[in-house]
Amino acid sequence: MTDDDSPKGIDAFLECLAGKVKLAKPISIDEMNQIAAESWAGVAAGAALKQDAVRAWANYQMGGLHATLEEADAWLAKLEAGEDVEPPKLHK
Known part of the structure; x- marks a missing residue:
């Protein structure tokens, strides 16, 4: 969509359908499909x-292996x- 008044996301699209937003130009089927996708x-x-x-979480509970926040960062x-680089080695 190229127009500044085109809906952005599904919520805006639904507002257009409900008549809360008036567009300068109708939305095409392709634009509707793009929003839905x-x-x-x-x-x-x-x-x-x-x-x-x-x-x-399940893997951690089974073995307690983890990487610290610092290692992950x-x-x-x-x-x-x-x-x-490879992910950090997991440890207890």
Whole structure:
């Protein structure tokens, strides 16, 4: 969408459908599909993140292996700097 008055996200899209927002130009089917796809992609990403967190917690409870916050931060800083590094070793 290129217009400044185009909806941004599913909430804005629903407000347009409810008549709360008046657009200068009607939304096309392609724009509606794009908004819906972006919304579902966010839902799927959130579900995947939750599954990863639950899996990590279960692994920790079974064996107590973990990386400290400092170890994780140092690893992420290296990744952000473009280094190809392995994740920190897990320990008790």
